[in-house]
Amino acid sequence: MAGRRPLARIVLALLVASVVVWSLAPYVWTIFTSLKTERELYQFPVTYWPKAPSLINYVNVFTQNPFGRFLLNSVIVTLSSTALCLFIASLAAYAFARLRFKGREVLLVGLLVVAMIPLITVIVPLYILVRGLGLLNSYAGLIAPYVTYSLPVAIFILTAFFREIPHELEEAALIDGCTRLNALWRIIAPLAAPGLITAGIIVFVYTWNEFLVALTLTSTNAARTITVGIALYRGEFAFPWGVITAAVTLATIPIMVLILLGQRLVIKGLTAGAIKG
Amino acid sequence: MAARAVVRTGAGRRAIRRILGGQLTEGELAALLLLPCFLFLATFAVYPIFNALWTSLHTLRLDQPHVGFPFVGLRNFGRAFGDANAWHSIGVTLRYTVVTVAAQFTLGLAIALVINKMVRGRGLVRAAALLPWTMAPVLAGQMWRWLFNDQAGVINDLMHRAGLTSQQIIWLGSPALAFFAVTVAATWGAASYMALILLAGLQGIPEELYESASLDGASPFRAFTAVTLPLLRNAIMVSLVLRTLGALQALDLPFAMTAGGPGNATETFALFIYKNTFEFLDFGYGATLSVMLVVIALAFAGTYYKVLASRD
Numbered sequence: 001m002a003g004r005r006p007l008a009r010i011v012l013a014l015l016v017a018s019v020v021v022w023s024l025a026p027y028v029w030t031i032f033t034s035l036k037t038e039r040e041l042y043q044f045p046v047t048y049w050p051k052a053p054s055l056i057n058y059v060n061v062f063t064q065n066p067f068g069r070f071l072l073n074s075v076i077v078t079l080s081s082t083a084l085c086l087f088i089a090s091l092a093a094y095a096f097a098r099l100r101f102k103g104r105e106v107l108l109v110g111l112l113v114v115a116m117i118p119l120i121t122v123i124v125p126l127y128i129l130v131r132g133l134g135l136l137n138s139y140a141g142l143i144a145p146y147v148t149y150s151l152p153v154a155i156f157i158l159t160a161f162f163r164e165i166p167h168e169l170e171e172a173a174l175i176d177g178c179t180r181l182n183a184l185w186r187i188i189a190p191l192a193a194p195g196l197i198t199a200g201i202i203v204f205v206y207t208w209n210e211f212l213v214a215l216t217l218t219s220t221n222a223a224r225t226i227t228v229g230i231a232l233y234r235g236e237f238a239f240p241w242g243v244i245t246a247a248v249t250l251a252t253i254p255i256m257v258l259i260l261l262g263q264r265l266v267i268k269g270l271t272a273g274a275i276k277g
Numbered sequence: 278m279a280a281r282a283v284v285r286t287g288a289g290r291r292a293i294r295r296i297l298g299g300q301l302t303e304g305e306l307a308a309l310l311l312l313p314c315f316l317f318l319a320t321f322a323v324y325p326i327f328n329a330l331w332t333s334l335h336t337l338r339l340d341q342p343h344v345g346f347p348f349v350g351l352r353n354f355g356r357a358f359g360d361a362n363a364w365h366s367i368g369v370t371l372r373y374t375v376v377t378v379a380a381q382f383t384l385g386l387a388i389a390l391v392i393n394k395m396v397r398g399r400g401l402v403r404a405a406a407l408l409p410w411t412m413a414p415v416l417a418g419q420m421w422r423w424l425f426n427d428q429a430g431v432i433n434d435l436m437h438r439a440g441l442t443s444q445q446i447i448w449l450g451s452p453a454l455a456f457f458a459v460t461v462a463a464t465w466g467a468a469s470y471m472a473l474i475l476l477a478g479l480q481g482i483p484e485e486l487y488e489s490a491s492l493d494g495a496s497p498f499r500a501f502t503a504v505t506l507p508l509l510r511n512a513i514m515v516s517l518v519l520r521t522l523g524a525l526q527a528l529d530l531p532f533a534m535t536a537g538g539p540g541n542a543t544e545t546f547a548l549f550i551y552k553n554t555f556e557f558l559d560f561g562y563g564a565t566l567s568v569m570l571v572v573i574a575l576a577f578a579g580t581y582y583k584v585l586a587s588r589d
Contacts, residue, residue: 180306181306
């Protein structure tokens with residue numbers, strides 16, 4: 001439609017360009033900042049492309065600050081939570097997609113309620129509970145709530161994917177003498193791989209980016225994640241924007257790579273989770 | 278240990294043989310598959326929700342352990358109703374929600390329409406639009422704090438170069454400007470998310486409907502209001518509900534960008550609850566406020582649901 005008239009094409013190209021600039025410019029500015037030296041940061045007039053690009057801020061992120069530890073904590077907590085959440089959610093999603101049982105509707109409504117509850121409402125009881133279990137400042141203390149609050153969205157996405165897998169395949173397996181658990185493992189799981197990847201990416205992003213739970217349940221560097229580490233960071237003198245922007249860049253890169261690799265699946269998951277949930 | 282003891286008994290062995298041998302009824306299998314999920318939700322979600330309700334009816338101060346955990350009925354709620362700071366932060370949250378959701382929706386719809394019109398390179402632009410959503414709000418808050426920096430910020434520099442301003446604007450130092458800056462950051466973070474949900478809806482509208490509309494002599498604007506908007510209703514509702522629930526509990530972004538300041542100009546209700554709980558250690562009052570937040574969220578969700586149901 002838009003391809004025919006040259007004027008319409010130009011207008012569309014300009015609009016597309018502004019969408020891209022609006023989405024990416026703040027990142028680009030952040031990356032530029034991270035490559036500047038402390039002196040160039042406050043130079044007047046402000047420079048755009050760094051005059052003397054330097055990786056000193058990236059070195060400082062790891063040598064003078066505990067950001068390396070925070071990144072490692074984030075990787076461990078996020079990968080464990082995502083794996084555990086996918087395992088538990090796929091069992092539940094199989095039940096929701098394939099089995100008839102009493103209380104199905106009640107459980108689905110329950111999941112919806114859990115998905116809607118503001119985290120700030122449960123954070124105090126969660127804090128007391130995790131403290132009572134002796135899990136403050138530990139990976140397990142973060143993983144347990146993360147798995148729990150990711151379960152609803154993972155179950156909604158996986159149930160939608162499981163429903164699309166033809167019943168006949170499974171019935172054939174059952175007739176051939178497969179047990180249901182066997183059928184789940186041998187037939188459904190391989191076919192559900194795209195669904196698992198979709199749910200996995202979305203749970204990964206939510207967990208990696210989570211702030212309130214990590215802020216509340218950690219008070220030392222032992223399990224503190226990168227979001228909390230960056231938010232609580234205060235420099236000795238002036239606010240160290242060079243190091244902060246370098247840390248923000250490093251904390252954002254894993255997510256960006258993941259999203260670019262799985263873009264199509266993520267969008268499918270966002271809309272499936274949103275509309276069917 | 279307990280599990281092993283059960284296995285050793287005859288009943289346990291029989292049960293395991295039935296599970297592995299596939300002799301379970303559908304209901305039993307469902308219960309088995311749902312058990313891990315149920316345990317996590319019961320322990321870390323359902324119990325905390327009821328515990329928050331229960332705590333909201335008590336006094337619980339971590340800085341005064343000798344006070345104990347006395348039942349005070351609805352006294353905490355009475356205190357909240359008379360607390361000017363609580364009302365102020367509820368006001369901030371409501372303004373924040375209305376402004377950001379409206380801006381995210383308008384911009385998101387515009388982005389979705391633009392991407393939908395593209396012929397080539399759609400995937401790349403969609404990926405670019407997806408990126409703001411993937412950035413942690415708390416990190417986006419740090420980033421925007423730097424963009425809005427008064428001395429070395431790019432926003433002041435661009436405005437200066439464009440000849441719009443003659444001196445540096447101290448964005449985060451005045452209540453109105455700080456509120457504006459936070460809403461800009463929030464809009465950036467979620468407009469693209471809205472756009473992608475709306476785009477999925479747009480792609481589900483059959484092309485023939487537009488063709489017959491233009492054969493009937495409808496202008497593009499008329500086609501938009503008569504075809505696009507009504508068919509997009511579900512996607513619009515879903516995206517509005519999700520973003521509204523998100524905005525009502527906004528905490529990360531203002532925490533990182535302004536910490537609620539200057540004064541308490543950008544102190545959202547969630548941030549106010551956080552401060553009462555973890556800075557003043559008033560767990561009972563914090564629980565009361567957080568129960569009020571749930572009520573506000575439910576009121577919004579209920580209103581959306583009514584609007585949606587009434588048009589069917």
